[in-house]
Amino acid sequence: MSHSLIYVTASGRDEALALARALVEARLVACANVLDGVTSLYWWDGKVQEEPEAVMICKTRSDLADAVVARVKDLHSYACPCVVAVPVSSGNPAFLAWIDAETAE
Template identity: 55%
Template sequence: MDLVFVYMTAASREEAMRIGRALVEERLAACVNVLGGMTSVYRWEGAVETAEETVFIAKTRRDLFEPLAARVRELHSYTVPCIVELPVERGNPAYLDWLRAETG
């Protein structure tokens, strides 16, 4: 399939909204969902850390993943931001057509 969801996390809702708006305005994503209220437990530089984060998910075409990821890295406050491509295998055909039309 030619469409993907890109799962990402940010330090705050404001950061996720800022990055998400840029991705949509620049047509790197048709839509970005911003989900609040997430707590992450992770290992960083040898220590186990806990942090409040915001998940955001961009809906885009597979061929736009690399430019989208590069743009997120430019705008993100993290040294190593979470940016993960998840393939979209099936969905509402009209919705998938809309995603294609709104990107690129």
């Protein structure tokens, strides 16, 4: 089975935690790490923006990535949230098996 990390930015810690809880409780992801206190710079509405954000990194099966993206888009406060899947090429076999078990239907 293949695995992915899902990288998401959120408006802050509270939103990232709410997203993480929804994804974990739905078993769409096995684990979500929330990293608070990041600063993002990006183009929006024709100018460079600088905003505090939180980052969420989720671990899941690759076959669930599209469902994770859809759920984040449904719940997120942003009009165009950053939510991207990055394939995992290798890792601790026991940890990858744990991801499989915790995201089982």
